[in-house]
Amino acid sequence: MAKKKTLFECQACGFQSPRWMGKCTSCNAWETMVELSSEQIKFLKETQSTSSSTTAAKALPITQIEEDNITRFGSGSKELDLVLGGGIVPGSLTLIGGSPGVGKSTLLLKIAGNLAKEGKKVLYVSGEESSGQIKLRANRLDANHDNLYLLPEINLGTVLSELNKQRYELIVIDSIQTLYSDETPSAPGSVTQVRTITFELMRIAKSLHIPIFIIGHITKEGSIAGPRVLEHMVDTVLYFEGDTNSELRLLRGFKNRFGATNEVGIFEMNKEGLNDAKSMAGRFFNKEKLQSGSALTVIMEGSRPIIVEVQALVSEAYGHPKRSSTGFDNNRLGMLLALLEKKLDLPLGTYDVFINISGGIKINEPSADLAIIAAILSSYRDRELSAQTLFLGEVSLTGEIREVPSLGQRLKEIETQGFGKAVIPNRPNEDTTVKCFIAGEVSKIIEWL
Numbered sequence: 001m002a003k004k005k006t007l008f009e010c011q012a013c014g015f016q017s018p019r020w021m022g023k024c025t026s027c028n029a030w031e032t033m034v035e036l037s038s039e040q041i042k043f044l045k046e047t048q049s050t051s052s053s054t055t056a057a058k059a060l061p062i063t064q065i066e067e068d069n070i071t072r073f074g075s076g077s078k079e080l081d082l083v084l085g086g087g088i089v090p091g092s093l094t095l096i097g098g099s100p101g102v103g104k105s106t107l108l109l110k111i112a113g114n115l116a117k118e119g120k121k122v123l124y125v126s127g128e129e130s131s132g133q134i135k136l137r138a139n140r141l142d143a144n145h146d147n148l149y150l151l152p153e154i155n156l157g158t159v160l161s162e163l164n165k166q167r168y169e170l171i172v173i174d175s176i177q178t179l180y181s182d183e184t185p186s187a188p189g190s191v192t193q194v195r196t197i198t199f200e201l202m203r204i205a206k207s208l209h210i211p212i213f214i215i216g217h218i219t220k221e222g223s224i225a226g227p228r229v230l231e232h233m234v235d236t237v238l239y240f241e242g243d244t245n246s247e248l249r250l251l252r253g254f255k256n257r258f259g260a261t262n263e264v265g266i267f268e269m270n271k272e273g274l275n276d277a278k279s280m281a282g283r284f285f286n287k288e289k290l291q292s293g294s295a296l297t298v299i300m301e302g303s304r305p306i307i308v309e310v311q312a313l314v315s316e317a318y319g320h321p322k323r324s325s326t327g328f329d330n331n332r333l334g335m336l337l338a339l340l341e342k343k344l345d346l347p348l349g350t351y352d353v354f355i356n357i358s359g360g361i362k363i364n365e366p367s368a369d370l371a372i373i374a375a376i377l378s379s380y381r382d383r384e385l386s387a388q389t390l391f392l393g394e395v396s397l398t399g400e401i402r403e404v405p406s407l408g409q410r411l412k413e414i415e416t417q418g419f420g421k422a423v424i425p426n427r428p429n430e431d432t433t434v435k436c437f438i439a440g441e442v443s444k445i446i447e448w449l
């Protein structure tokens with residue numbers, strides 16, 4: 001009798017192994033390995049062998065190949081078009097991820113409505129909500145139009161047969177985790193299901209030349225619930241950011257086969273839905289007066305400068321000192337604190353330090369280092385900083401303050417928003433009315449304060 005074959009699959013990344021492991025060696029997740037049934041193994045084998053024996057394609061010299069002609073179309077939302085790299089690409093598969101309630105369905109229903117009004121036939125597939133529920137949202141978003149079709153369905157087969165009946169120009173899948181295929185013997189949301197369905201959707205998008213948007217839930221840790229496999233398969237991955245307490249939502253490009261990923265779309269949640277945010281100015285800071293522990297800086301979100309307020313709370317520690325930050329890298333905070341202790345002789349080792357960036361913004365660039373330091377010093381001394389001054393600069397391990405990219409553009413924003421002064425690492429090349437104080441190293445900051 002043949003020995004029974006076993007196969008385990010990581011539910012987070014899709015990695016397979018003949019042995020069970022407590023920790024996945026591919027993505028380091030704990031207890032995500034699940035044993036596949038003999039049925040599932042058989043299915044996997046079948047799909048693998050068919051995919052390798054499809055009608056033989058012939059290799060051609062690249063010089064004989066004609067390039068794809070990409071003609072994008074607008075989505076009716078400037079911000080979404082910006083993140084997508086200039087609009088929707090026909091035949092592309094886009095994944096939109098975000099935590100519960102962040103506004104994924106709201107945004108895509110609105111886009112679906114926009115395009116329907118322009119005369120495009122749109123199919124909205126929802127496995128999460130009833131048609132009635134979606135209709136309610138559509139009323140609120142003003143997305144009602146004869147060209148917008150709803151299909152409350154979780155079976156991929158039904159979706160496919162619907163696509164054979166009518167020619168659609170955009171498809172929205174809400175969400176990938178609720179859809180399942182009869183042909184795969186595993187639960188909806190599992191790696192095998194998601195892989196099969198995404199593969200199938202990719203095939204539809206390419207062969208029918210229609211753009212498909214897929215909604216994916218993300219876990220607390222910030223990855224698409226379960227399947228990371230999804231990210232590799234689709235053309236574009238966009239993630240929602242922003243806390244549900246503030247009305248602002250950022251949509252950040254994570255991967256884009258048709259454009260750059262450095263742009264960020266900024267939306268505003270209100271009762272008419274998720275709309276392009278009108279003006280960013282003044283959203284992330286209080287111009288009138290700063291409390292002690294607050295400092296202002298300018299970050300670049302894609303090509304746009306945004307003024308944000310960083311807040312620090314430094315208080316005497318009882319027991320082991322805590323360091324914690326929201327919207328800023330905790331390791332980087334540790335580095336800055338060690339530097340302050342070493343260069344400025346501050347006894348921060350006996351203090352708790354908390355950092356928060358206002359408005360749910362996440363700072364991913366080191367140019368905010370100087371503002372963080374200014375906020376920490378301000379809280380430590382309990383003295384407020386001037387609400388007229390902004391801080392820009394990356395701090396190195398040696399305490400030097402380094403140049404920041406796009407300094408000219410940032411100073412221009414400072415000027416436009418009516419601020420008078422800035423502490424910066426080097427003299428700007430452009431003329432500016434902002435009074436600049438040049439700080440080449442951290443110890444200079446104390447002098448300035």
Ligand SMILES: Nc1ncnc2c1ncn2[C@@H]1O[C@H](COP(=O)(O)OP(=O)(O)OP(=O)(O)O)[C@@H](O)[C@H]1O
Nearest residue numbers: 098099100101102103104105106107269270271272
């Ligand atoms: N009448 C309303 N006025 C203002 N905001 C509303 C209203 N109704 C819902 N919202 C907002 O819409 C959000 C829900 O958006 P949506 O259902 O699009 O999120 P989602 O990302 O699709 O969530 P899920 O993961 O649960 O599907 C709510 O968190 C709320 O902030």
Ligand SMILES: [Mg+2]
Nearest residue numbers: 104105128174
């Ligand atoms: Mg939803």
Ligand SMILES: [Zn+2]
Nearest residue numbers: 010013024027
């Ligand atoms: Zn894994």
